[in-house]
Amino acid sequence: MPMLTRLANPARFMRASSTALPWLGALATGVIAVGLVWGLVFAPPDYQQGESVRIMFVHVPSAWMAMSAYLFIAVASGVALVWRHPLADIAAQAAAPVGAGFTAVCLASGSLWGRPMWGAWWVWDARLTSVLVLFFLYLGYIALVNAFDDRTRGARAGSLLALVGVVNLPIIKFSVDWWNTLHQPASVLRLGAPTIALSMLLPLLVMALGFMLLFGWLVLLRMRAALNERKAHALRLYGQLAAGEPRLPMAPPVADVAARAALR
Amino acid sequence: MLHVTHWLAMGGYAEYVWSAYGVAALVLGGLAVHSWRWHRASSDVLDRLQHRTGRDE
Numbered sequence: 001m002p003m004l005t006r007l008a009n010p011a012r013f014m015r016a017s018s019t020a021l022p023w024l025g026a027l028a029t030g031v032i033a034v035g036l037v038w039g040l041v042f043a044p045p046d047y048q049q050g051e052s053v054r055i056m057f058v059h060v061p062s063a064w065m066a067m068s069a070y071l072f073i074a075v076a077s078g079v080a081l082v083w084r085h086p087l088a089d090i091a092a093q094a095a096a097p098v099g100a101g102f103t104a105v106c107l108a109s110g111s112l113w114g115r116p117m118w119g120a121w122w123v124w125d126a127r128l129t130s131v132l133v134l135f136f137l138y139l140g141y142i143a144l145v146n147a148f149d150d151r152t153r154g155a156r157a158g159s160l161l162a163l164v165g166v167v168n169l170p171i172i173k174f175s176v177d178w179w180n181t182l183h184q185p186a187s188v189l190r191l192g193a194p195t196i197a198l199s200m201l202l203p204l205l206v207m208a209l210g211f212m213l214l215f216g217w218l219v220l221l222r223m224r225a226a227l228n229e230r231k232a233h234a235l236r237l238y239g240q241l242a243a244g245e246p247r248l249p250m251a252p253p254v255a256d257v258a259a260r261a262a263l264r
Numbered sequence: 265m266l267h268v269t270h271w272l273a274m275g276g277y278a279e280y281v282w283s284a285y286g287v288a289a290l291v292l293g294g295l296a297v298h299s300w301r302w303h304r305a306s307s308d309v310l311d312r313l314q315h316r317t318g319r320d321e
Contacts, residue, residue, distance in 0.1 A: 040285075041271070051275035055284045062288065101295045108291075109284035116280050214292065221299040228306035235313045242317075 008087055010227055017220045024217040032210035038203035046200075052116050056200070059109040060188075061208040062102045065215055066134060067169055069099030072219075073141070074166045077159035087223070089155040092162065093145055094222035098215055100138035107131060118182050126175035127183040130168060137165040 039057030046053035073092045080088035110128070111121045122128065141158050148154035176185045187196045194201055274281045 036285075045275060050277065052277040052280055054274070054281050058284055058288045098295060101291045105288045105291050108287040112280045112284040112287075116277055214296075218295055218299050221303045225299070225303040225306045228303070228310045232306070232310045232313050235310075235317055239313075239317050 008085055010087060013087060014224065014227060017224055021217065021220055021224075024213060024220065028210055028213035028217050031206060031213055035203055035207035035210050038206060043200050043203045044197075049117060052113060053200070055109055055113040057203055057207045059106060059113060060204060061211045062105040062109065063131070064208055065211045066099060066103040066106050066131070067172060068212075069095050069102060069215060070134060070137070070162075070165070070169060073099065073162045077162040080155065081159050081163075089159070090223050090226050091219065092159065093155070094219045094226060095215075096138055096142050096145075098218045098222070100135065100142070102211070102215070103131065103135040103138060107135060114182070120182075123182055125181040125183065126179040127172065127181050130172045130175050133168055134165075134172060137161070137168060141165075 035057065040054055043054065043057070045051045073095050076088045076092035076095070079085055080092065107128075110131075114123070115121050141161050144161055145154045145158035148157065173186075175181065176183050188194045188201065188204070196204070272278060272282075
């Protein structure tokens with residue numbers, strides 16, 4: 001926590017993230033490469049699903065990241081609402097497209113896995129529907145944040161939506177236990193030992209670590225880009241003021257005319 | 265050579281397995297390229313502005 005509060009200063013964040021960025025990028029690439037070769041070549045085929053089980057190594061980690069990224073956005077939104085910290089909003093907004101991307105990968109790969117195994121691209125059961133709702137929550141959050149001319153109001157509205165949407169996370173997680181579904185129950189994150197064989201569990205965990213590192217790299221890049229843009233905006237305003245150009249915001253001429261009409 | 269074609273066939277599930285990995289590469293790769301370009305473009309703009317206003321911080 002003390003480290004987090006130290007990094008919460010934007011200037012310090014820019015310095016620390018510029019050192020971390022190349023390491024994180026290289027590490028993410030390396031771990032994902034190892035996970036891909038392990039999952040696609042060395043992991044055994046499933047005794048029931050055959051080679052189609054290899055879709056799991058991209059489907060399950062992207063599902064975990066889809067949910068983790070949402071949790072990240074919700075926590076950052078909570079921090080932004082309570083402590084009004086500028087970096088918290090930037091972090092939440094940087095993570096949203098990344099989380100939406102992981103959710104899209106999860107839905108598409110799940111569909112491609114469902115077709116040969118269940119005989120259907122899509123079924124409206126609790127697990128699939130709740131993940132689709134998650135995808136729309138991401139899109140709604142992104143649209144809402146950008147729907148306001150005033151950036152702080154957009155961020156505030158987005159934060160509220162992100163916090164309300166958190167109820168969807170336990171629904172996704174426990175949907176396979178609460179309702180009848182074609183989707184298989186949890187085999188890794190469950191009470192008791194995982195039911196998946198170690199030869200499949202290990203490459204799965206490697207891919208999950210790789211996706212986590214990729215998420216970190218993408219979020220840092222996008223946070224830095226957003227901070228750069230805000231700083232450039234502030235510098236432009238500063239330049240205009242220094243050059244004696246009219247102050248912003250200017251009174252709109254319509255209001256001016258109305259005011260004169262009222263005085264007459 | 266036989267090994268490679270056998271592996272690519274994925275036990276008859278080739279189109280499903282490779283499409284799933286293809287979609288992942290497209291979406292995550294696209295995010296990476298977009299984020300990288302945005303970061304570089306915003307850094308360039310900021311550098312130019314800081315150079316012009318003589319404020320280097």
